[in-house]
Amino acid sequence: MLTFPPPNRQSLSRAQQREYLDAELCLMWRIRQRTDLSAAVSRFDDLVKAHQLQSAVVHNTGWFLPFHRLHMHAHERLLREECGYTGAQPYWDEEEDAGRFSQSRVFDDQFGFGGDGRRGDRCVEDGPFANYTVALPPPSLPMQRDC
Numbered sequence: 001m002l003t004f005p006p007p008n009r010q011s012l013s014r015a016q017q018r019e020y021l022d023a024e025l026c027l028m029w030r031i032r033q034r035t036d037l038s039a040a041v042s043r044f045d046d047l048v049k050a051h052q053l054q055s056a057v058v059h060n061t062g063w064f065l066p067f068h069r070l071h072m073h074a075h076e077r078l079l080r081e082e083c084g085y086t087g088a089q090p091y092w093d094e095e096e097d098a099g100r101f102s103q104s105r106v107f108d109d110q111f112g113f114g115g116d117g118r119r120g121d122r123c124v125e126d127g128p129f130a131n132y133t134v135a136l137p138p139p140s141l142p143m144q145r146d147c
Helices: 016-031 042-056 064-083
Strands: none
Touching: 016 042, 016 064, 042 064
16 A cells, blocks of 8 residues: 655655665565566566556556556555565655755665766665666667666
8 A cells, every 4th residue: 555645765764764775675686576577587677677568658648647656556565565664665855855966865875775876887886776787778778787
């Protein structure tokens, strides 16, 4: 069940931030894919591939918002049911960080998503998602694992 209004990322306690990040890492690393979607390796990949396959149909149409709300519901449900997450899917309140995005707690290397990537290739080098490789690059890029 989606929580409304959802908590903003900046309002979560350290324990809540850690629980959320651990659940995301669970989807990315510990839970194997359960679909027959090509190249998917993890449950997170299942979500990414489902979005890729449908994006051409729903983007720039009236289905954009309902589709993404349903997609976020599926994501939150997987976090809860398969990875034990007890919170709600947070969002980033960008207004709170306006004018100082690079100093946002969202990019904290312990309780955030890590930095915005190294110069040149934007590969994330710190935080919980350091060295994460994408199994499913956008369709416009060659099929290869990349950061």
